[in-house]
Amino acid sequence: MSTSLLRPPSLLRLLGAWRAKDSAEPAYRQLAQALRMLVLDGRVGLNVRLPGERELAAALGLSRTTVAAAFDRLRDEGYLESRQGSGSVTRLPAGNGDMPPDERDIGGSSGNLLNWTHAALPAAPGVARAYAHAVEALPAYLGDLGYDPLGIAVLRRAIAAHYERRGCPTHPDQIMVTNGAQQGFSLLLKWLAGPGDRVVIDHPTYHNAIQALQRAHVVPVPVGLPAQGWDVDAMEAAFRQTSPRFAYVIADFHNPTGRSMDPATRRALVAAATRSHTPLIVDETMVAMGLDFAPPPPVAMHDPSGRQVITLGSASKIFWGGLRVGWIRADPQTVAALGRLRTTMDMASPVVEQIAVAQLIDADVGLGERAGMLRARRDHLLGLLERRLPHWRVESPAGGLSLWAELPRAEATALAALAESLGVRIAAGPRFGVSGAFERFMRLPFTLPEDQLEAGVERLVEADARLHARMPKGRDSLAMALDADRLI
Known part of the structure; x- marks a missing residue:
């Protein structure tokens, strides 16, 4: 396997605000924690050669001794490997890739890792029945080749009918079935844009969309979300000034903020995109996840032809x-x-899954009883944070699957790295932005059972306390030896 090189400027952007300046935690430990988290969440791939100790120390403004100590710690934990002539290369500890994320031992005294990064639910109650129906219906399809890049007719009709019920006239010829919304976005990206092109995004936004843009060498143009709603004037200015190949927005129970675009803003956004001839890709992955109210009619209602507004949908969040x-x-x-x-x-997409999803969409049951369960977990998590972390600012989202918590200081990356060492993995705000934005934010899904939410908050409280401890409770000899680094 070939080894790629990660240069210091790129690594600094990924690290973000990795170091909490008032923390008693030694700098080498904070750096090791931040690098470990980059490897675990995939932002730094495996078999990637990190910058040399001297080079990285100069870029970070640290002593070489500090960087060497951080690298030594990562080697001991199994996240780095030293190779003759290749420097320090990223890896995973033995056995780490063969276990589910929530069963991986973090190698410390805090037990198994609680993975608090997944904003998703287990399968809906009707999924097993839908699969049983699909297997029964499968023989009718076995006389065909099974290769239909647009999807089987029964599912395309079901999706079109679902848009009709939501107030947007749609013909099955306007529907293409994909292997998840992410593949749909990748297809649109490949079709509409190329290296060096610009794409306008609302900011923050879905982290996998940002990664897809960056891997395609497309330049994201972020337009910040205001305190409430969307800033259509800023979006239109970005359309005029940057000539993007398209714009990508999440209008329904936005990931990660949970907000929903009101009907007037939807109409204004489509009008702005039309005036500037900017294709508008609207991600409706979360559209069925309303908790306090149902979403407005689709953005595509303002462009039923689909020439200006392209919509992405998914069965993943609502069904499985x-x-x-x-x-x-x-x-x-x-x-x-x-x-x-x-x-x-x-x-093409697998036929059995398409038949099953057609059955689920036709049933039109939505969240059902799971809406009450999600509301209860959302409110329980809000109460926990209010009691245990009262200095954090968290608003109750009207839908979606997570809270977007605002911290008093720009230290989300450092907090996430420390929390990982205490047994809970969380998604720091910069994962949902570009150029290191949102260091004051953290995404906290409320999809876990209440006892796991309580355990996650307790570990967050401990991480927050350790991060801001003025005096360390205990320090090893290497930490004391490196204390002079604070004065450099």
């Missing part, structure tokens, strides 16, 4: 992530073009 079925709604010409493009990547 294991289904891996998503869809694109656009004009028939765009759908046909995407179908041709898809055949260069894969041939």
Whole structure:
């Protein structure tokens, strides 16, 4: 396997505000924790060569001794390997890749790791029945080849009918079935943009969309979300000034903030995109996750033809992530073009899963009783944070699957790294932004059972306390030896 090199400027951007200046935790430990988290959450891949100790020390403004101590700690834990002529290369500890994330031992005294990064639910009650129906219906499809890059007709009709029920007239020819919304976004990205092109995004936004843009060498143009709603004037200014290939927004129970775009803003956003001839990709992955109210009619209602507004949908959040079925709604010409493009990547989506999703969409049950469960967990987590971390600012989202917590200081990356060492993995705000933004924010899903939410908050409280301890409770000899680094 070939080794790639991560240069200091790139690593500094990924590290963000990794060091809490008033923390008693030694700098080498904070650096090791931050680097470990980058490897674990995939922002730094495996078999990547990190900058040399001297080079990284100069970039971070630290002593070489501090960086060497951090690297030594990561080697001892199994996250770095020293190779002759190749420097320090990232890896995972033996056995770490063979276990589910929530069962991996973090190698310390705090026990198994609580993975608090997944904003998703287990399968909905009707999924097993839908699969049973699909297996019974499968023989009718076995006479065909099973390769349909646009999706089977029964599912395309079900999705089109679902848009009709939501107030947006749709023909099945406007629907293309994909292997999840992420594949749909990747297809649109490949079709609409190339290296060096710009794409406007609301900011913060879905972290996998940002990563897809960056891996395609497309430049994200972030337009910040105001305290409430969306800033359409700022979006239109970005359309005019940057000539983006398209804009990407999450209008329904936005990930990570949970907010929902009101009808007037939807209409104004489509008008702004039309005036500037900017294709608008609207991600509706979270549209069914309303807790306090139902979402407004689709953004596509203001462009039923699908020529200006392209919609992404998914069965993953509402039904089950294991289904891996998503869809694109656009004009028939765009759908046909995407179908041709898809055949260069894969041939089609699995037929059984498509039949099952068609059954689930036709049943139109939505969240059902799970809405009450999610409301209870959301409110329970809000209460825990209010009591145990009262200096954090957290608003109750009207929908979605997570809270967007605001910290008093820009230290989310440092807090997440320390929390990992205490047995809880959390998603720091910079994962949902570009150029190190949102160091004052943390995404906290409320999808876990209440006892696990309580355990997660307790570990966060401990991490927060340790991060801000004025005097350390105990210090090893290496920490004392490195204390002079604070004065450099």
